[in-house]
Amino acid sequence: MRPVFLIAGNFAREQRWPLFFLLLWVLGWALFGLVDPERGPEDALMIFRQLAVYSVTFGVFFGSSAIQSDQRSRRVLAVLSKGISRRQYILGLLTGMGLVLGIFCLCMGFTATWLLGRFGFHIGSLWFGMLALWTACLLTASLTLSLSTFLPPLFAAIATGTLVGIPALLAFRGDVVSRLVIPVYGLIEPLVAAEFVPAWHTQPALVVAGWVEAIAFWLLASWIFARRDLAVAAE
């Protein structure tokens, strides 16, 4: 597992600037609460909902560009010439994405606890919601990563949007089974629709389904990536 953690740590380090700017966003939200603590609970909640949706988008961004970036720069050659398999490489990237998105979700959770908790927001639901949000981010990243093994980043992102959107649309129209298929919508829905009162809940089954499917997409990504030629930029 050591090579996997090395690749994960390296990915997180490479993405330190995007992560820094994402955290600035959360910091701005916290400052909003400091400057005007009494006037804007509804505004603070709205920003929280927006951040929840954007964090899933960051999953798409990281997932679509990770392999391409390493291939375009030719840095992948030095990595894959070592004693690591392509499955380990993909797992390393995915773990790195989990780390970056986890840091973001954690900061978001702490800020929400402090900022929204004061207005009666249900903190127990919030932290399970954060776990669900992280799962949704990771699932999206895993799906996009598997698509980016054979599609250019933009197409991988569009395909992810389509694959996440179709079951979400069916679930929205009341189809129960569709809620469990790529359940990104189901995982973030309680956060996006959250109110101060009453308390809201994320279904644990969706979190479990999210993790199982994220692992399945990692295996799919590894399977495809191991069978295709490594396309690096011409010298």
Added chain:
Amino acid sequence: MSAVLEYDEIVKEYRSWFGKRPIRALAGFSLSVERGEIFGFLGPNGAGKSTAIHLAMGFMNPTSGHGQMLGARFGDVPTRRRVGFLAENVALYQRRAETAIRFYGGLNGLHGAELTRAARAALDAVDMQTESARNLGQFSRGMVQRMGLAQALVNDPELLILDEPTSALDPAARVAVRELLLRCREQGKTVFLSSHLLSEVELVCDRVAILSQGRVVRTGTLPALLETTDRVEIVAERVPSTMFSGAIARGARTEFTVSKQEQREAIERVWSEDGEVVSVNPVRRSLEELFLELTSTNDDAAETRDERKA
């Protein structure tokens, strides 16, 4: 001697979309590299050198044929731990030099004190120890190339596969790399060296293979390849340079070449004129001459084929 790298009738085609004809990079490519030698791998641009190297490393799969590296099939993960690889135009993550080498060593399973020692030894081998605290982003192209060599050496590999290792280096650094390769050979390592710098190859390689249009057109030891069998160069004294066609006068000496069949007759003519034969040597081509002869012949043949098809 056992082969550490072996290609057996490998064909590699790059398929394209929309019904275009696939591009054949390697066509029945066979080659064997023996343990403990420095093997030069030469060919013009587009001959298939990098494709052959990437196949051995498992970066791509052959269309047909097979090969083995250190006794295992191409791309075998545990085997890659025993191999050092430097890609052409190497690109590395921008970190502190020692941290970067530790990262690549870690990917090969090294850790703890062993990794620290190996990383420092690798930096020392490429004369980058003094730069170990600097970030790779501040390095020149040549320094990055040396870092590339260090990451290839960090796991003390049995086989080094180097794709243009000296292309960005200044003359002093090239000499240092040459000495490094010779040291590697002394330690029993095998070096597979792809290079356009024929003079470098001529200085260090035990054997070379010349690749043209996806096939090996000549392989062998350098003395055998460079020696032509049908001509000799004769140096004589006290004979006029007009005596032999194409003869060149150099001070008191006259140099000329004749075919081996004419050698005896030419020497007797020198003696009959009271001249003295100073030396008789087989004519040696330079590697550059041989390279151009082999690769241009192939290119011309291909052009003729294409013209006929058209």
